[in-house]
Amino acid sequence: EPEVTQTPSHQVTQMGQEVILRCVPISNHLYFYWYRQILGQKVEFLVSFYNNEISEKSEIFDDQFSVERPDGSNFTLKIRSTKLEDSAMYFCASGAQGPATEAFFGQGTRLTVV
Amino acid sequence: KNQVEQSPQSLIILEGKNCTLQCNYTVSPFSNLRWYKQDTGRGPVSLTIMTFSENTKSNGRYTATLDADTKQSSLHITASQLSDSASYICVVKAAGNKLTFGGGTRVLVKP
Numbered sequence: 001e002p003e004v005t006q007t008p009s010h011q012v013t014q015m016g017q018e019v020i021l022r023c024v025p026i027s028n029h030l031y032f033y034w035y036r037q038i039l040g041q042k043v044e045f046l047v048s049f050y051n052n053e054i055s056e057k058s059e060i061f062d063d064q065f066s067v068e069r070p071d072g073s074n075f076t077l078k079i080r081s082t083k084l085e086d087s088a089m090y091f092c093a094s095g096a097q098g099p100a101t102e103a104f105f106g107q108g109t110r111l112t113v114v
Numbered sequence: 115k116n117q118v119e120q121s122p123q124s125l126i127i128l129e130g131k132n133c134t135l136q137c138n139y140t141v142s143p144f145s146n147l148r149w150y151k152q153d154t155g156r157g158p159v160s161l162t163i164m165t166f167s168e169n170t171k172s173n174g175r176y177t178a179t180l181d182a183d184t185k186q187s188s189l190h191i192t193a194s195q196l197s198d199s200a201s202y203i204c205v206v207k208a209a210g211n212k213l214t215f216g217g218g219t220r221v222l223v224k225p
Contacts, residue, residue: 043203044215045213056210103213105157108156
């Protein structure tokens with residue numbers, strides 16, 4: 001069964017460093033999303049991406065964040081200068097059709113900023 | 115502000131028993147409501163997705179209901195199994211792309 005894959009599963013980085021979280025969405029999907037979940041809290045929407053551009057972003061997704069689909073298969077989330085409060089589980093999701101339909105989530109990348 | 119509230123926060127049930135989880139939302143305009151199962155440290159996995167016109171939807175031993183008038187949904191688990199131990203998250207989609215997540219109900223099934 002096709003699935004969304006994320007790498008790495010766990011990343012530890014020093015405060016102020018840049019990190020890139022990688023996702024390979026399901027191959028025929030066109031809609032891509034990043035979510036995050038701070039330990040013990042709700043999952044929060046970060047950004048959606050369609051047709052090579054951001055279609056919606058939350059207030060969390062500030063100038064420190066960026067997304068890219070560099071090669072038609074990968075979908076990346078970059079955090080330019082990590083802060084302690086960026087520590088969270090980051091989930092990538094993809095969907096075949098519009099946002100009203102099913103979104104399939106990856107297993108997540110646990111980011112720890114020290 | 116769009117919000118999704120779930121109850122109870124956690125519950126323990128014996129294997130083989132049934133349970134019902136509740137979800138109340140104040141998301142507008144409503145597009146659809148989803149229930150996800152999330153194992154610890156894993157990504158959410160979809161159980162059901164319901165639109166405004168759907169009152170009930172089943173997926174195996176999981177049955178979701180939706181009352182769009184009162185903005186309530188429930189997830190009923192029948193004949194629980196040990197593998198049902200997980201967090202169950204109610205997620206509501208409004209206009210646009212964003213999903214609003216509830217805090218989840220943590221279910222523990224004991225033998």
